[in-house]
Amino acid sequence: MLGRRLRRDSKPELSPSNGEAFSPGHWVWAHLHDFALVLGGKRLPTGSSLVTEDTGKIYIRVTDMKAGTILRDKLKYVPAPDQNKILKYTIDREDLYITIAGTIGEVGKVPDFCHGQNLTENAAKIVFREINGDFLLLALSSADVQLQFTEKTKQMATEVGTKANFWCACPHPTSRRAAPDRLQGQ
Secondary structure, eight states, X not given: XXXXXXXXXXXXXXXXXXXXXXXXXXXXXXXXGGTEEEEEOOOOOTTOOOBSSOOSOEEEOGGGEETTEEOSTXXXXXXXXXXXXXXXXXXXXXXXXXXXXXXXXXXEEOOGGGTTEEXXXXXXXXXXXXXXXXXXXXXXXXXXXXXHHHHHTTSOHHHHHHTOOOEEEESOGGGOOOOHHHHTTO
16 A cells, blocks of 8 residues: 655655665665655643643653554653644654654654654654555665664754655655565565
C-alpha cells in the first residue's frame, strides 16, 4: 500500500546511487522533503507542567520513543487548561516520528493509541506520500541516513528535522512500491 498523497508541485532532486551499502545501483537518492513533510511538535506554555493523571491528551516525549515505537509505561499528559494552546501539534498513526533533540535520529511508527496525540518539540512527525511507510522507516534507519543525522548534530536540533534535507535511498519515483520485507536483510 502506498503512503498518503500530499500536494507538491515541484519536481524532486534526484541523484543516482553509487552502490552505497543500503541502496541497489538502480535506485536513486532523493531529499526527504521531496516526498514527505517534516513537522515539529510543540512545548507546553511557560509555567505549565505535564501531569500523570490521564486527561485524554498524551504528550509524547522523546523518552517515550523507544525501539521504533512509543511506549505506554511512563506516559505524561497535557493539563486540560493547556490543551487548546498546543492543539495543532499532533501526530497521526499514519505518520512516522523522528527525534530531533536528545537522541537524534531515532525513527519509529506511531501506534494507534497515539493517534491525534500531542508531540514534543524535541521530535518531528514525518508525513509521507507516495512511498511505503515500512520502507521509509527502514531507509531512515539505515546506516547511510543515520550517518547524516550524526553529522547534522553539530547544527541546532530544530534544524535537524525540520529542514528535512537528508538524502534517502529509494526506488525511482516511478516504482516506489519497494517491498520492505526484501529490504530488511540488506
